[in-house]
Amino acid sequence: MDLLNTLVDKGLRRESPTREEALAVLATSDDELLDVVTAAGKVRRQWFGRRVKLNYLVNLKSGLCPEDCSYCSQRLGSEAGILKYTWLKPEEASQAAAAGLAGGAKRVCLVASGRGPTDRDVERVGRTIEAIKEQNEGVEVCACLGLLSDGQAERLKQAGADAYNHNLNTSEATYGGITTTHTYADRVDTVEKAHAAGLSACSGLIAGMGESDEDLVDVVFALRALDPDSVPVNFLIPFEGTPLAKEWNLTPQRCLRILAMVRFVCPDVEVRIAGGREVHLRTMQPLALHLANSIFLGDYLTSEGQAGQADLEMIADAGFEVEGAETTTLPAHRADVARGTGAADETAGTAGCGGHAEAGGGCGPCGGAATVCGTDAPEAEARAEAEEEDAAGVPGARPDLVAVRRRGAGTDLAPNA
């Protein structure tokens, strides 16, 4: 296919596809899917080899958010039966992080629900970062705390944060239909604050919220313009008890096309398969490793992932290797920029995700929420059955694959890592 040859050539040069080319990737047929994966896989291997970076989520504060993001199980008015708890103590968070690191993760993502942190919250997270770094030399820590006020990104950087996550989530045109309590511009502003403070910016999207192909291409091009170092691609987990509970729009093939499109638009950036990996890619997860170079190990914020050991086996079986702490994730031209050595080359025509701009992060949906709360087994079972019945009329719905996180941070049970 001429399209794929063109996209591979551009990806190897860190050059942006056109909008039309990105749209054409999303429009490819199932017959062409393996060719699409092969092509985007060449770009992935050029910049990241066969390495897979493992990230580990620690939900510092769960539920009870005053914001109304429609996709989120922690939103205002959510009836999803998720765990709800206030801030973990630094030593509790450090203990949770240690489990992920022992499982092979090299980055810990500290996430808290809420519109944004108070200055006191930032201090608390600073102490948590300190506790984690004291115990684990070389660990990368990413904070994801929502919208940042002036000076907070700098304080997180001083406290030892390496990165900040705040997702754009969807296109500017559709953002108002997803959230009303803050704006797309607020999100862009936080990404820019993080970038300006010298934090590695992590910003991504959620697919499957009823958006068009144009919306998906818009948000991915907007991300490229913000130039984050990492782009998490979430696939909506339609939680019962949230407004998007009936949005079962994704197939494994669609997810692969979306990941391929993101890889072509952001060729040299850490593309991470985030929430919804198990629910929507299902048995196609190993193919997606040819496109993304990063996943979350184990559980998500409010939902359970497959067993951490299954993640590791999948990576090995697919012929990939877990990236070690001694390896720099980003290609040299990006890593040099992140370290401020100024050694970035400018060979890429329209550098985009390869040049340098601004980006940021916030309380991520990195996993959405799920089905049952788990303290009362009969009640949980009844709720799961009711949800399956609710989703029964929705073509493609797989509520059976959605499970509320009931272990790890905020519980007495061992984490999945």
Ligand code: SF4
């Ligand atoms: S995504 Fe963040 S800000 Fe939005 S409702 Fe969920 S926790 Fe709150």
